[in-house]
Amino acid sequence: MTPGCFRPGFRVVCNHSFLPPRAFLANTRGFPYQQSYIYTVTASSPADYGSGVKAKRRVELVDLSVATSEVRVRAAVSSRCSVNATHFQGKIEITDLGKKNSLFLLSATLNVLVGVGSSVEPIMLSEFGDTEKTMAFRPSCKSEMMDNQQFAANGSCSTLGCCLAVLPLPTQTPPLTRFGAGFMPRPRRPPSTWETTTTPCSYGMVVESSRYNFSTPDLYGHEGLSGRLSRGVPVALDFVIRSSAGTSSSCPVEDRQRPADYACLSGNSSCHNAAGGGYVCRCWVHYHGNPYIANGCQDINECELRKQSDELSLRYPCSSDGICKNRVEGYDCRCKSGMKGDAIKGHCSEKFPLPAKVVVSLAAFVVACVLMVMSRQLLKLKRFYEQNGGPVLKGVKNIRIYRRKQLKQITNNYKHVIGEGHFGKVYMGILEDKQQVAIKISIKIDKHMKKEFTDEVIIQSEMRHKNIVRLLGCCLEVKAPMLVYEYAARGSLYDVLFGLKRIDIISVDTRLGIAIGSAEGLTYMHSAVESTIRHGDVKSANILLDQNFTPKVLDFGTTRLLARGKEEKTDHVIGDLSYIDPIYMEEGVITQKSDVYSFGVILIELITRRPAVYDDQRRYVANFVQASLNNEARNFVDTAITSEADIKLLEMTSKVAVECLKPNIEERLDMKQVEQRLNQILEQSAPYNQKTSYQADLSPAPNDIPLLKDCKNEVHTS
Numbered sequence: 001m002t003p004g005c006f007r008p009g010f011r012v013v014c015n016h017s018f019l020p021p022r023a024f025l026a027n028t029r030g031f032p033y034q035q036s037y038i039y040t041v042t043a044s045s046p047a048d049y050g051s052g053v054k055a056k057r058r059v060e061l062v063d064l065s066v067a068t069s070e071v072r073v074r075a076a077v078s079s080r081c082s083v084n085a086t087h088f089q090g091k092i093e094i095t096d097l098g099k100k101n102s103l104f105l106l107s108a109t110l111n112v113l114v115g116v117g118s119s120v121e122p123i124m125l126s127e128f129g130d131t132e133k134t135m136a137f138r139p140s141c142k143s144e145m146m147d148n149q150q151f152a153a154n155g156s157c158s159t160l161g162c163c164l165a166v167l168p169l170p171t172q173t174p175p176l177t178r179f180g181a182g183f184m185p186r187p188r189r190p191p192s193t194w195e196t197t198t199t200p201c202s203y204g205m206v207v208e209s210s211r212y213n214f215s216t217p218d219l220y221g222h223e224g225l226s227g228r229l230s231r232g233v234p235v236a237l238d239f240v241i242r243s244s245a246g247t248s249s250s251c252p253v254e255d256r257q258r259p260a261d262y263a264c265l266s267g268n269s270s271c272h273n274a275a276g277g278g279y280v281c282r283c284w285v286h287y288h289g290n291p292y293i294a295n296g297c298q299d300i301n302e303c304e305l306r307k308q309s310d311e312l313s314l315r316y317p318c319s320s321d322g323i324c325k326n327r328v329e330g331y332d333c334r335c336k337s338g339m340k341g342d343a344i345k346g347h348c349s350e351k352f353p354l355p356a357k358v359v360v361s362l363a364a365f366v367v368a369c370v371l372m373v374m375s376r377q378l379l380k381l382k383r384f385y386e387q388n389g390g391p392v393l394k395g396v397k398n399i400r401i402y403r404r405k406q407l408k409q410i411t412n413n414y415k416h417v418i419g420e421g422h423f424g425k426v427y428m429g430i431l432e433d434k435q436q437v438a439i440k441i442s443i444k445i446d447k448h449m450k451k452e453f454t455d456e457v458i459i460q461s462e463m464r465h466k467n468i469v470r471l472l473g474c475c476l477e478v479k480a481p482m483l484v485y486e487y488a489a490r491g492s493l494y495d496v497l498f499g500l501k502r503i504d505i506i507s508v509d510t511r512l513g514i515a516i517g518s519a520e521g522l523t524y525m526h527s528a529v530e531s532t533i534r535h536g537d538v539k540s541a542n543i544l545l546d547q548n549f550t551p552k553v554l555d556f557g558t559t560r561l562l563a564r565g566k567e568e569k570t571d572h573v574i575g576d577l578s579y580i581d582p583i584y585m586e587e588g589v590i591t592q593k594s595d596v597y598s599f600g601v602i603l604i605e606l607i608t609r610r611p612a613v614y615d616d617q618r619r620y621v622a623n624f625v626q627a628s629l630n631n632e633a634r635n636f637v638d639t640a641i642t643s644e645a646d647i648k649l650l651e652m653t654s655k656v657a658v659e660c661l662k663p664n665i666e667e668r669l670d671m672k673q674v675e676q677r678l679n680q681i682l683e684q685s686a687p688y689n690q691k692t693s694y695q696a697d698l699s700p701a702p703n704d705i706p707l708l709k710d711c712k713n714e715v716h717t718s
Contacts, residue, residue, distance in 0.1 A: 007263065007292070009103045010239075012061060019613060024058040025073065031098035032059045034076060039090045040083075059095065062234055066290050069239055069280040070107065074232030078122075078181040078204045081222055082196040091226075094125065094180035095206075095235070101242055105276060106176040108167040110236035112209050113138075113181060115163045116218050116225055117202030118145045121184045124167070124206065126176050138173070139165035140184075149199065152216045162214035167206075175276030181205050201225070207233040240278030251279045266290070268297035286329045302331040321348035381477040388445050388476040389454035398461040400473035400484075407475045407482060411439055418491075424480065428487070436487040437472060444480045453481070459533065467521030469544055469552045488544030488552055493518075493602070496545055498611045508646040511606045512653065512682045514551045518543050519675040521553040522599065526592050526671050536590050538598035539579045539612075540605055578612035578620070583665055593665040599674065600660025607650045607657070609638035625661055628654040645685075652681045 001012050011026035025032055038053040062072040076093035083089055097104040115122035123140040141163035145152065152161035167176075181204030199219045203226060205212070211234045218225040241263040243249040251271035252258045264271050264281035269291030273279050283289055283297035290296035302316040303324035318324040318333035322343025325332045335341050335348035342348075350365055381404065394401055408414070410429040419426035424441030431437060445453050460471040473484040493514060495501040525533045535542075535553070542555045575584075579601045581594035601612050604624050613620050627633050633654035634647050641647055656677045659669045669677070 007241075009242075013058075019615075023061040025061055025071075025104075027058065028103075029098070031096060031102065032104060033057065033096055034059055035094045035096060036076065037090075037092040037094065039092070041088050041090060042086055060231065066292065067282070067288075069274075069282075070110075071104065071237050071239055072208065072234050073237060075180075075206060075235040076232045077226040077229050078183070079201050079223060079226045080183050081201040085196060090183070092125070092180055092182050094178065097177040097237070099178065101277065102175075102177040103242060103278070104177070104237045104239050105274075106167075106179050106206070107236040107238050108170055108173070108176065110208055111167055111206055113141065113165040113167065113204070114157060114207055114212055115141055115143055115181075115202065115204050116161065116214065117143060118147070118149060118161065118199040118219055119143070120163070120202035120204070122163075122165075122181050122202075122204030123184060124165075125180045125182045126178055139167060141165040149216075149219060152219065154215050155213065157214050161216065161219050170275045179206055205229075205233050206235055208236045238274070240274040240276075240280055242278045249278060264291055265294045266292070266296040267294075268299070284329065286331075299328055301326045317344050317346065319343040319346040319348050384478055385476045387450065388478075388481045389450050389457070390476045392454045393457055393474065393476070396458055396461050399457065399471060402473050402475040402484065404475055404477040407439065407484075410437070410484075429484070436489075438485045438487045439475075440483050440485060442481040442483055457483075463525070465521055465524045467517045467551055467553060468524065469554045485554075486552075489547045490545040490549070492541045492554075493543040493545060493551065493605075494540040494611070497540060497605060497609060505640055508641060508643075508649050509682070509685055510549055512649065512678060512685070514543070514545070514549060515603060515606055515653070516675060516678045516682060517551040518553060518602070519599065519671055519678060521551065522595055523671040523675050525553065526595070534590050534592055535595045535598075537575045537579075538595050538602065539576045540602050541576075543602070576612075577614040581665075582618065582663070591665065592670065593668050596660045596668050596671060596674065597665075599671070600657045603653060603657035603660065604636075607633070607638065607654055608636045609640065610636075621661055624654070625658050628658050649681055649685055652684075653678070656681070 001014065006012070009028045011028070013024050013026045014021050015024060027033060033056050035057075036053075036055045038055075060074040062074060064071040073095075075095045078091060078093045080088050080090040097106070113122060113124045121140060121142045124138040126138055141157075141159070143157075143159050143161055143163040145161060149161070156162075157164040183202060183204060200222055201224065203218075218228075221227075241249070243259065243261060249259070250273050252262065263279075266281075266283065266289065268284050268287045269281050270284060271279050271281055281291035283291050286300060286302070287297040288300050289298050303318070303326045306313040306316040306318065306324070316331065318331075319335070321339055322333045322335055325334075333343040335343045338351060339348045340351050350361065390401065393399070402410070407429075410431060411427045412430075414425075414427050416428040417425050418428045418438065419440075426441075427439045429437045429439045442453075443449075457471070457474060463470070469488070470486045471483060472486060475482040475484070490496055491499070491501045496503050496506070522535065522538070525535060535555075537555055538553075542553065544552045544554050546552065575598075577585075579598040581590075581597040583597075584590050584594045601621060604610075604621070605612055608624070610620075624633070624636055627636055628651075633651045636654075637647055637650050641650065656669075656674060659677075660674060662668045
């Protein structure tokens with residue numbers, strides 16, 4: 001990103017006007033860029049794309065892969081919307097990577113053309129010139145529902161509301177450096193009144209295959225789909241190396257002097273010519289790294305790598321009866337002494353001097369191998385069981401110890417993944433009594449952590465509170481213990497507020513109920529056992545909700561159990577920086593008041609419906625606190641809340657949040673006081689007294705998480 005750190009044409013710039021900041025490809029000789037053409041067309045006259053209103057902007061970078069010479073960017077969605085039965089308003093989105101000798105090329109194998117609409121026939125536009133006024137129509141597809149929207153179904157595109165076309169292979173067409181999605185000049189038939197009012201828009205996009213899944217709500221509303229995908233959709237590009245002068249270049253001829261700007265700088269790399277001109281660099285087989293920097297490709301140790309996972313063990317095979325030895329540009333695997341065969345293929349057998357003994361000896365060998373494998377497996381399971389504290393935990397009354405094969409049956413061979421994080425995955429399971437459970441992979445335990453882990457499991461097993469996720473059991477016959485918890489149908493509070501399980505309208509009573517229940521759970525944790533518990537990672541992702549929106553605190557088992565009144569200092573602050581107590585970050589000491597601070601951030605999320613974000617100035621918290629102190633908290637209240645009575649309740653809640661977020665921990669409320677304050681606020685809500693459970697106004701969750709709008713202006717105002 002700074003001069004001297006990038007090859008010309010490959011610079012990345014960072015736009016800090018977004019929160020969080022976003023990366024964009026830098027313009028080199030005016031490219032790459034995205035341009036919008038806005039035009040109007042009638043049923044009697046074709047569209048003139050070139051004469052429309054134009055707007056240029058940079059191309060947003062999503063990610064990149066040096067090994068495969070690919071980058072992923074965002075490309076905007078084209079649209080055509082009915083104004084009435086005869087007039088259309090169109091917007092064509094073109095991505096221009098450079099007309100000649102571009103460093104970036106559209107990947108024809110990774111992308112597809114997609115059209116969405118009740119009556120849509122998108123076409124791919126390429127070689128779209130500002131002066132030539134010419135277009136090359138490449139692939140197209142068609143979706144014609146004839147007012148039969150009821151047949152549209154979520155999922156892949158099947159011409160019912162959504163159609164798909166593959167792109168031509170590089171051998172069939174010149175490299176594509178200027179592309180976009182357009183539409184046939186006129187519809188095949190006059191639109192009906194239903195279409196112009198209910199499904200007025202058609203959409204076209206070039207998108208990476210499998211990165212867009214059709215959903216029936218995409219058909220409805222004016223600019224509904226392009227609004228939800230306002231940042232664009234992922235598109236895969238191939239990048240190539242060209243000479244610094246911008247002209248097409250290729251790999252140098254062997255034994256000739258390399259050009260001064262030759263890109264393959266690592267000594268263990270090779271050059272490969274790319275289709276359409278230019279070249280790419282790749283590390284040699286059995287090397288890994290970055291071929292574009294000196295010493296970037298390093299020899300890999302296949303013998304060590306194969307020990308790390310089953311996938312790598314299959315990639316670099318070596319029989320258990322073989323001896324693996326690393327060498328430069330590969331590895332050797334030979335059968336052990338006294339054996340013969342191909343150890344890489346798994347064919348090692350004993351050497352027998354007398355042919356007459358072959359049959360008997362072979363049978364004995366097979367039996368011995370089976371017994372050896374079974375014995376090793378049993379010893380391995382026993383070692384894991386003891387390492388993970390099995391002898392201690394088997395005497396705990398409130399949890400069940402599951403065998404590894406039982407857990408495999410409960411999860412249907414780990415088929416259904418319902419969550420994933422830095423620790424690993426969370427699986428759905430069903431017990432014998434049909435109870436649904438969540439099985440979570442814990443951290444790997446060593447001999448120094450055994451007592452701490454068993455203590456945490458014992459404490460969790462003693463927790464019996466409606467607002468704390470209940471630990472039902474564990475499996476210890478695995479490398480990393482697996483914990484069996486009760487299942488929360490609605491997922492986390494973060495999912496319901498901002499994620500894939502988002503609910504559009506959540507009443508104030510429901511929000512207060514979630515806040516009070518979460519506070520009750522934390523209050524219980526802080527005072528229910530002989531040793532105090534300090535959660536240390538309180539955040540909306542660690543508060544689960546059942547079908548009735550009853551909150552349940554999760555992940556307190558990953559914190560330390562400290563003697564009452566004792567403080568321990570750590571140099572490694574662990575937790576989500578968006579919620580973590582600044583005092584904890586500075587001093588490394590976690591207290592119960594640290595949990596109170598994090599809970600205050602969750603109250604802000606419930607009030608504003610805006611996800612917590614972190615920056616060095618902690619503006620997310622500071623702006624809200626200042627507004628509340630100035631009696632301007634209503635400026636931050638979720639815009640979906642319109643009742644004056646509800647707004648006043650959230651204003652009172654904001655005062656509780658401010659009490660939780662005070663810089664001086666001695667001035668903060670404790671969790672019991674927070675619970676009492678919130679209950680007092682809820683008592684002032686008359687409708688709540690008529691309800692028997694936490695409720696919310698339910699509506700289908702959209703596919704995309706809405707972006708924060710005007711966030712910058714609101715921060716400036718506050």
